[in-house]
Amino acid sequence: MSSTPLHDWELAPAEAIALQRRLAGRVERVDRLDPVRHVAGVDIGFEQGGEITRAAVVVLAWPPAAEGDFVVVEQAVHREPTRMPYIPGLLSFREVPAALAAFDTLTIRPELVMVDGQGIAHPRRLGVASHLGLWLDRPTIGVAKSRLVGRHGEPGTERGDWAPLHDDGPGGEEVIGAVLRSRQGVKPVFVSPGHRLCLETSVGWVVACLGKTKLPEPTRLADRLASRRDQKRR
DNA sequence: GCGACAG
DNA sequence: ATCTTGTCGC
Numbered sequence: 001m002s003s004t005p006l007h008d009w010e011l012a013p014a015e016a017i018a019l020q021r022r023l024a025g026r027v028e029r030v031d032r033l034d035p036v037r038h039v040a041g042v043d044i045g046f047e048q049g050g051e052i053t054r055a056a057v058v059v060l061a062w063p064p065a066a067e068g069d070f071v072v073v074e075q076a077v078h079r080e081p082t083r084m085p086y087i088p089g090l091l092s093f094r095e096v097p098a099a100l101a102a103f104d105t106l107t108i109r110p111e112l113v114m115v116d117g118q119g120i121a122h123p124r125r126l127g128v129a130s131h132l133g134l135w136l137d138r139p140t141i142g143v144a145k146s147r148l149v150g151r152h153g154e155p156g157t158e159r160g161d162w163a164p165l166h167d168d169g170p171g172g173e174e175v176i177g178a179v180l181r182s183r184q185g186v187k188p189v190f191v192s193p194g195h196r197l198c199l200e201t202s203v204g205w206v207v208a209c210l211g212k213t214k215l216p217e218p219t220r221l222a223d224r225l226a227s228r229r230d231q232k233r234r
Numbered sequence: 235g236c237g238a239c240a241g
Numbered sequence: 242a243t244c245t246t247g248t249c250g251c
Contacts, residue, residue: 044241046242086242088239095241117240127240148240185251190240227242 009084016093024126029198036062040110041218044095045226053082055098056226059108068211078102089123092131099132114218118142119194121165121177123149133195140194141202143219147190152179155188160207178203183214
């Protein structure tokens with residue numbers, strides 16, 4: 001899939017919204033993946049007051065050495081001038097270009113990618129995780145720290161418990177994600193299918209990638225690298 | 235017109 | 242997202 005001319009954010013919204021509507025829904029979803037050898041995590045951070053966009057990708061070997069014990073086999077950082085402001089619902093146009101550039105520098109092509117943000121739990125069912133998956137042509141899962149759209153009940157208190165995230169669609173109410181208790185006694189994370197995967201499989205992978213913290217390892221490590229918290233410690 | 239609103 | 246120290250709790 002090629003790139004899109006949406007750099008002029010003063011004009012981008014209308015085009016972006018039309019593009020998202022066109023791309024969403026025509027994605028086939030399966031409940032299993034081909035053999036997985038690598039799982040990647042992606043996140044975007046900012047430098048210099050937001051002037052610079054910093055994309056980080058961390059590739060982990062699959063399966064882990066032990067439960068929750070993952071080995072980082074490659075990682076990449078790509079910096080570029082920020083091209084759009086943050087607009088709820090249009091996050092992908094701000095973050096995907098930089099993320100793709102970071103992926104271009106990798107020698108490995110992960111079979112699964114976890115993204116910090118929503119998948120189909122988005123107004124037009126095409127959040128940043130879905131969008132990135134289409135351009136990478138890889139299965140993706142959205143793991144967000146807060147809600148963008150949808151209604152939900154409180155999930156159970158045990159790790160792995162989850163409550164469905166609902167929203168109204170053209171054909172009535174639909175399940176667009178899961179509010180997952182990734183760790184006991186902590187605010188849940190919002191998991192939603194990005195590209196190609198169905199909800200149950202997405203939740204299964206996120207749970208399988210949990211370490212000792214709230215966020216799954218792929219996203220947590222990418223988060224640290226994007227925010228320079230991996231070296232910022234003194 | 236008044237909220238809500240991924241990162 | 243980012244600006245930022247200590248502090249409460251397992």
